Amino acid sequence: MTSWFRKRSTLEAFSVEEEPFSNSTSSRIIGLQSPLLTVRDVHRSFQVGGQQLDVLKGIEMELRPLQLVMLKGRSGSGKTTLLNLIGGLDLPTKGEILFQEHAIHHSSDDERTLIRRKEIGFIFQSYALMPLLSAWENVELALRMAGVPRSQWKERVNHCLDLVGLSKRMHHRPYELSGGEQQRVAIAKAIAHRPSLILADEPTAELDSQMGAQIMSVFRSIIATEQVTICMTTHDPTILEVADHVYEMVDGRFVT
Numbered sequence: 497m498t499s500w501f502r503k504r505s506t507l508e509a510f511s512v513e514e515e516p517f518s519n520s521t522s523s524r525i526i527g528l529q530s531p532l533l534t535v536r537d538v539h540r541s542f543q544v545g546g547q548q549l550d551v552l553k554g555i556e557m558e559l560r561p562l563q564l565v566m567l568k569g570r571s572g573s574g575k576t577t578l579l580n581l582i583g584g585l586d587l588p589t590k591g592e593i594l595f596q597e598h599a600i601h602h603s604s605d606d607e608r609t610l611i612r613r614k615e616i617g618f619i620f621q622s623y624a625l626m627p628l629l630s631a632w633e634n635v636e637l638a639l640r641m642a643g644v645p646r647s648q649w650k651e652r653v654n655h656c657l658d659l660v661g662l663s664k665r666m667h668h669r670p671y672e673l674s675g676g677e678q679q680r681v682a683i684a685k686a687i688a689h690r691p692s693l694i695l696a697d698e699p700t701a702e703l704d705s706q707m708g709a710q711i712m713s714v715f716r717s718i719i720a721t722e723q724v725t726i727c728m729t730t731h732d733p734t735i736l737e738v739a740d741h742v743y744e745m746v747d748g749r750f751v752t
């Protein structure tokens with residue numbers, strides 16, 4: 497996980513003012529049959545020390561609404577690179593990425609930022625919470641950054657913390673919470689602005705198996721209640737069992 501996804505915080509993922517909160521559950525349900533995201537023949541190469549490093553070599557993939565999709569593969573196989581492309585944090589060298597009707601591979605930085613800000617929530621292995629803010633304030637900050645009207649903050653923050661089972665700890669700061677609880681705050685933060693897609697890079701890697709299982713149970717619950725699609729990377733074979741679909745990456749390609 498050497499690339500951009502890991503280095504960026506959730507805050508950086510929201511950086512341009514725009515109209516928030518226009519998603520509706522009903523419009524998502526109408527679109528259940530069509531893919532939320534389509535990746536066609538995507539390649540990503542980097543120039544490293546004067547040499548071309550081909551990291552992704554013709555990826556084909558689809559994310560359908562309300563799916564829990566996992567990417568597995570050895571370290572360095574290209575999972576984070578792909579997640580960065582899906583999230584509009586980076587552009588493919590070749591190929592197409594369609595997010596609903598938006599051609600992400602042709603979008604400007606600003607256009608991709610707007611799509612990200614409205615439609616995508618990010619979850620990181622290391623939680624990316626503000627250490628001096630309480631759980632409640634961390635989630636509130638996500639809404640503030642997303643430009644959601646202040647009048648909606650209280651209800652939405654309470655709802656999101658309730659969804660992840662942290663209502664009783666809403667006034668705790670991150671250091672007063674366990675790793676699993678911190679990750680649940682990060683999930684509440686990621687869903688607060690009602691994205692349609694959650695991207696999570698090894699969200700359970702820092703957690704023991706019991707806490708990892710709790711996170712997966714929270715993921716299942718928010719797919720149902722918040723009508724989101726989740727795409728995550730993992731190395732953990734026990735977690736792979738709960739996926740709707742698993743893509744295995746070997747050296748920049750999916751194997752079946």
Ligand SMILES: Nc1ncnc2c1ncn2[C@@H]1O[C@H](COP(=O)(O)OP(=O)(O)OP(=O)(O)O)[C@@H](O)[C@H]1O
Nearest residue numbers: 497498499542544551570571572573574575576577
């Ligand atoms: N911006 C970049 N510049 C140069 N090389 C990069 C860049 N981003 C990623 N790479 C290289 O691409 C390869 C794949 O990296 P990536 O982080 O996508 O793998 P990964 O499957 O997520 O690994 P891990 O499971 O360890 O997180 C690595 O060799 C990495 O060094």
